[in-house]
Amino acid sequence: MFKSTKKQISIFIGILSLGIFAGFLFIAISTQLQVKNLVTKSIENKAEVLEKTIELHSKTLTTFCFDYTYWDEMSKFVDKPDSNWAKVNIESAMLTFETDYAWVYTPTMDLVYSYSSKSEEQLNGLPFDRETLIKITSDKFSSFFINSGSYVIEIHGSPIQPSDDLKRETEALGYFFIGRKWDRNYIEQLEDFTNSQITLDIYLNSAIKAKSDKNKDLTSIKILRGWDNVPVAHLITTFGLDTYSSIKKQNAPIYFLGIIFFALFTIAFVILIILWVNKPINLIFDALKNKDERKLNQLSERKDDFGSLASLVHNSFEQQKKLTQEITDRQQAESQLRMLSKAIDQSPDSIIITNTKGEIEFCNTAVMKISGFEREEIIGSTPKIFSSGRKTREEYQELWHTITSGKIWEGEFLNKKKNGDLYWESTTISPVTNSQGKITHYLAIRKDITEQKMMTRELIKAKERAEESDRLKSAFLANMSHEIRTPMNSIMGFASLLPDEDSKDIMAQYATIIYKNSEQLVNIIDGIVLYSKLQTHQLSFNPTTFEVQRLLNELRNMFKTSDNYSSITLFFDTPTETHDAITTDYEKLKQILYNIISNAFKYTHEGEIHVGYSYKENSTCEFYVSDTGIGIPKSDITRIFERFYRGSNVNESTVRGTGIGLSIVKELVELMGGTIWAESHTEDFGHIRGSKFSFKIPV
The missing domain is CATH 3.30.450.20 (PAS domain)
Structure with a gap:
């Protein structure tokens, strides 16, 4: 009896619920389709009206620009600008065509005329460099927008050509650009034409899609693009949609009656389920869920299907407890054994x-x-x-x-x-x-560490061989330096005696060349030996206490004797706050500054070189050497301290060197516990105008 009644009730309620649901679904889908079609058509119509309005306004600018560039008088104006002629012919026409800006350029993109309807908003030329203007005029007739901060300007441009060039194929004699300001006044004109609300978003914050907001207003967005097709601003147009409200009012009674009917049906259905089916089923479900068989005691006394079901559930509880425990114990043991066995064996x-x-x-x-x-x-x-x-x-x-x-x-x-x-x-x-x-x-x-042992043994042997090789190489370079310096000192000594102050003959010039090249060779040898000692860790840090001014005076005297740099002035800057003395390695600091200053002289043809220092926190001192030379390209800044690396802008035939000077400087600075870096100064157009080397060491 229970099963039959339950089945009949379930079938009846299911069919009734399905019919109600289908009716509501049909009404909802129909309404949504109507609204969707209305929204789509409204957006398309309104957007088309706005597009046509903007197109008509822009066409006047195109006509103005086209007509005034197909004119011999305009080409003459490019060669000989005449403000009176411009006032009569250009500025008066701007009032007729409702334009705000005008610019005239030569074929080489030099500005010859600029005018704004409002003097306080004067734009002295288009905000582009020469290369960009050339790209813009590659198309004969250009149209784009520019962002001026609080508004955008619609720009139209055309090449200036003779009147008899019917096909406009001759080379441009100049270029004529006109602009219309899209400010609030112009936006209000568009609003009047389209019966809508328009916002100009010059910060590009709007999502690029049409949408309907919560107030049922439709939003359309037009992208205003620059000369390179990159978005400059968004023109956001909001249209009212009154039809949506009317549809909503028409369907409101249907929805209301349907909701009431469905609510009454649901209440009746819930009461029926609670009285006939839900209560005993909930007791069984609670007992199964909470594994509490005491909840089945009252139900087990019933003589119907639910009583029989409660007794079966009660008996299954006991069997399930035993079976679950056995299965759980066995699975855990087997899983642990399998896992342990695989882990150990693998x-x-x-x-x-x-x-x-x-x-x-x-x-x-x-x-x-x-x-x-x-x-x-x-x-x-x-x-x-x-x-x-x-x-x-x-x-x-x-x-x-x-x-x-x-x-x-x-x-x-x-x-x-x-x-x-x-x-x-x-x-x-x-x-x-x-x-x-x-x-x-x-x-x-x-x-098994056999390979590690062998590798360690080989590494130790290789390290010993490398250290021995470095020692032999360093000793060889030191011996060669001594052997080469001995005859070079003799050559330099005798070469310095050959010329006298009054001698200007060819022998004196040759002697001077011999002396300078010998001196350069000795410096190269000393640099190679110093670099070798740094690589083999044969140099140690020997700090002493001395005055910085004493070191700077010695450097000044070293470079003062050279007559190779008459067009360069060397300055030694002294900080306002000075200390009596610093404690660091005097000779290594002198070598660092000497190498950097020598580099500055080498890559500076004329101008100034500044050497200075300042005291920093944590007992450190920062030194710097700046010049007005050829500088360092940005691509070379990160590699300038690498061994044997020379800048990409260095002329190998005029600037000589080994490429290890700055590498030696970096290793000496790090040996003294400091850091070094380089900077490059550039002009607005990217022309390098000088370099600055700075390093900081503890003192």
Whole structure:
């Protein structure tokens, strides 16, 4: 009886619910389609009206620009600008065509005329460089927008050509641009034409799509683009949609009656389910969900289907408890065993388990793979099967004492494979205890480190060979420096005696050339030797206390004697706050500044070189050398301190050098615990005008 009644009620309620749902769904879909079509058509119509309005306004600018560039008088105006002619012919026409700006350019993009209807908004030419203007005029007739901050300007341009050039194929004699300001006044004109609200978004914050807002107003967005097709601003147009409200009012009664009917039906359905079906089913569900069979006691006394079902559920509880516990225990045990077995057997490290007598009871695959022994040969034997005989008896006693006392032993073994090959293993042996804390087994985890040992040995040998090679190379360079400097000193000495103050003959010039080139060669040799010592770590940091001014005076005297830089002035800047002395390596600091100043002279043809310093926090001092030379391209800044690297803008034939000067400077600064960096100064158009090297050291 219960099953039959429940089935009939379910079928009736299901059919009724399906019919009501289908009716509501049909009404909702029909309404949505009407609204969607209305929205789509409204957006299209309104957007088309706005587009036509803007197109008509823009066409006047196009006509103005086209007519005035197809005129011999305009080409004459480009050659000989005449303000009176412009006032009569251009400025008066601007009032007629409702334009706000006008510009006239020569074929080479030089501005010859600029006019604004409002003097306070004068734009002295289009805001583009020459290259951009050339790109813009590559198309004969251009039209685009520019952003001027609070509004945008619609620009139209055309080449100026003779009147007899009917096809406009001759070379342009100039270019004529006109502009119309899209400010609030112009926007209001568009609003009057289109009966809508228009906003000019020059910050490009609007989403690029048409949409309907919560007030049922439609929004359309037109993109205003620049000369390169990049968006400059958005023209956001909002249209009212009154029809939507009328549709909503028409459908409101239908929705209201449907909701009332569906609510009454739902209430009746819920009451029926609660009285006939839901209450006993909820009792059974609660009992199953909470696993509480006490909730079934009252229901079990009933003589209907629910009573029988409650008794079956009650009996199943008892069986489920036993079965669930057995399955859970078995699954956990099997899962742990499988996981442990796979982890141990697939481990790349050798794993051995022995009993307390040292007899091997288990070994994984890695043991057999590394040693070459079969599992049958290993199981039952002791770890002596792998012994190479290289470990002493005392070492084994110490190992055994450690693990039998419950501690972990770690160390290395030189073992022997079945074929006699020796191999190294890093081994960890730990005791395994039972629940009473008694040791029952020992676990050994061994890792093959043969390759690491060999690599370490080879690295040590290679390091020793490299160090020996560096020492020999450094000694060779030092000896060669001494051997070369001895004859060079003689050459320089005698070369300095050949010319006298009154001699201007060719021999005196040759002697001077010999002396200068010899001096340059000696400096190169000294640099190479210094670089070699830095690479082999033969230089040490020797700090002394001295006055910075003493060092600067010595540098001033070193460069004062040179007559090669008569067109360059060397300045030594002194900070306003000076200290009596600093503590650092005097000779290395002098070498650093000498190298940087020499570089500045080398790459500066004329101008100034400034050398200075300032005291910083944390007991540091920052030195700098700036020049007005050829500078450093941005692409070279990060590589300028690399060994043998020379800038991409250096003329190899006129500027000589080894390319290690700045590398030596960087290593000396780092040896003194400091840091160094370089900067490049550029003009507006990217022409490099000088460089500045700065370094900071602790003092």
